[in-house]
Amino acid sequence: EAKAQGGGSIRFFNPAMQETINRRMLIESALRRAVKHQELEVYLQPQVNQHHEVVAGELLLRWTDPDLGSISPAEFIPIAEASGLIIPLGAWVIEQACRTLRDWQTIDALKHIPLAVNISPRQFRHGGFVTQVEHCLREAKLPAGMLELEITEGMLIDNVDVTVKRMYKLGDLGVRFSLDDFGTGYASLAYLKQLPLYQLKIDQSFVRDMLTDVNDDVITQTILGLGRNLNLSVIAEGVETVKQRDHLQAMGCTKFQGFLFGKPAPIAEWQARLLESAVLSVD
Ligand code: C2E
Ligand code: MG
Ligand code: MG
Ligand code: MG
Numbered sequence: 001e002a003k004a005q006g007g008g009s010i011r012f013f014n015p016a017m018q019e020t021i022n023r024r025m026l027i028e029s030a031l032r033r034a035v036k037h038q039e040l041e042v043y044l045q046p047q048v049n050q051h052h053e054v055v056a057g058e059l060l061l062r063w064t065d066p067d068l069g070s071i072s073p074a075e076f077i078p079i080a081e082a083s084g085l086i087i088p089l090g091a092w093v094i095e096q097a098c099r100t101l102r103d104w105q106t107i108d109a110l111k112h113i114p115l116a117v118n119i120s121p122r123q124f125r126h127g128g129f130v131t132q133v134e135h136c137l138r139e140a141k142l143p144a145g146m147l148e149l150e151i152t153e154g155m156l157i158d159n160v161d162v163t164v165k166r167m168y169k170l171g172d173l174g175v176r177f178s179l180d181d182f183g184t185g186y187a188s189l190a191y192l193k194q195l196p197l198y199q200l201k202i203d204q205s206f207v208r209d210m211l212t213d214v215n216d217d218v219i220t221q222t223i224l225g226l227g228r229n230l231n232l233s234v235i236a237e238g239v240e241t242v243k244q245r246d247h248l249q250a251m252g253c254t255k256f257q258g259f260l261f262g263k264p265a266p267i268a269e270w271q272a273r274l275l276e277s278a279v280l281s282v283d
Contacts, residue, residue, distance in 0.1 A: 028083050030065045031076055035089050039063070042096045043264035044115075047235060047257040050249060052280045056148065058116045058257065059097055060264045061089075081120045090123040091132050097147060100267055102140035109275055116148035116178060121155045125162075130169050137173055144174030150201065151177060153185025164194055171196040178235070183219055192230055199255075200227050204238025207258070211247060224252050242282065 013021065034040055040063045047056040061077070064070045080086040097115045104110035123129060137147060149170070155163055167177060176198040184203045202223050209216040220236070227234035236248050239258030248256065261280050262270070 024079055027076055027079050030068055031085055035085055042093060044267045044270045045264040046262045048261050048280055050254050054274060054278050056114045081122050086120045086123050087126055093117050094136050098136040098140040101142050101146050109278060114146045114148050116150050118150045124155055134173055145176055148176045148178055150180040152180050156191050167196050183223055197232055199233040199235060202236045207236050207238045207244055221251055
């Protein structure tokens, strides 16, 4: 019957699947062009301590295509990853991070603020990755600890030995590692002590539901305890309300990121705000 529909050609996909594929292909070719012409933007979201002082920032990609409009990283990052575009795109984000950090080294109010970059598994596995990071760090002459890389548990599923080796190499160059979206993957807890990690990031899904779902509350507590016992910094992401902040603080959390403190905005915008005050007011 597939034959009867398509005048000799066979339809493998239903219309909904076909639409998904079409959009993916559309995004991939638009993204290829945008990466080539450097049309994406890097936004910054601050991370604060319990006094609401900005202690670090995370860089997040933003992309608005002239035809397709604004497209979320949640949609285009997986396409960049699948197509290999993540290699040049990810390298560009690291470059932007190191350049910003270099500029900030000359400004007293900003020189102690590290910047974090999200790294996709394919980007981390790519053969030239360590050399690229090394090159950027050297060009920018950064002190150790200023560049953070956010990796996910997905990176630890296969080739753990290679991953660990590479992490140690980067660690020797002064790079710090955060485990992003922690608790949502399926990495063995045994890896935690093997890896040269600096920080765990409590996934925002736990923070979002922690006050209404006891399971999420227990998981959040457990991650904070794990951090204390393994001597790792822990940051909660997706903090949107004072209630969430207070509850996290009562459980011993000392670092926060979320709309309550500040939304991602262009680096220049945050730079201007931070020069006015390093402490963020929450209402
Ligand atoms: P992520 O690294 O876990 O980043 C946190 C996401 O949560 C960001 O979404 C951020 O805008 C959002 N967020 C921050 N605070 C709040 C809050 O209080 N409430 C809510 N509801 N959301 C909040 P965004 O920017 O859309 O990025 C989504 C994901 O895309 C990131 O998740 C990261 O996995 C990926 N991504 C973004 N930029 C890059 C990049 O340069 N490279 C790679 N490989 N991945 C990236
Ligand atoms: Mg992240
Ligand atoms: Mg996250
Ligand atoms: Mg995520």
